[in-house]
Amino acid sequence: xxxxxxxxxxxxxxxxxxxxxxxxxxxxxxxxxxxxxxxxxxxxxxxxxxxxxxxxxxxxxxxxxxxxxxx
Numbered sequence: 552x553x554x555x556x557x558x559x560x561x562x563x564x565x566x567x568x569x570x571x572x573x574x575x576x577x578x579x580x581x582x583x584x585x586x587x588x589x590x591x592x593x594x595x596x597x598x599x600x601x602x603x604x605x606x607x608x609x610x611x612x613x614x615x616x617x618x619x620x621x622x
Contacts, residue, residue: 557599587618 572588579586592614593607603611 557601561601585618585622587615589614 568590572590576586576588589611593603593611596602596604596607598604
């Protein structure tokens with residue numbers, strides 16, 4: 552869902568963003584590199600609908616750290 556006061560500036564971006572992880576995962580697999588779908592761990596802040604809030608940054612950092620530990 553597009554939200555926030557500047558979401559109109561990014562018309563259609565949400566649909567593209569939802570589709571992007573699948574393409575990135577396939578490309579990573581084809582190249583033999585690791586991929587982390589950040590969208591499974593964080594979402595854009597409702598303040599502007601684009602950036603992440605402090606809790607989101609922390610959640611992403613924790614997800615990346617956990618993924619690295621499992622490599």
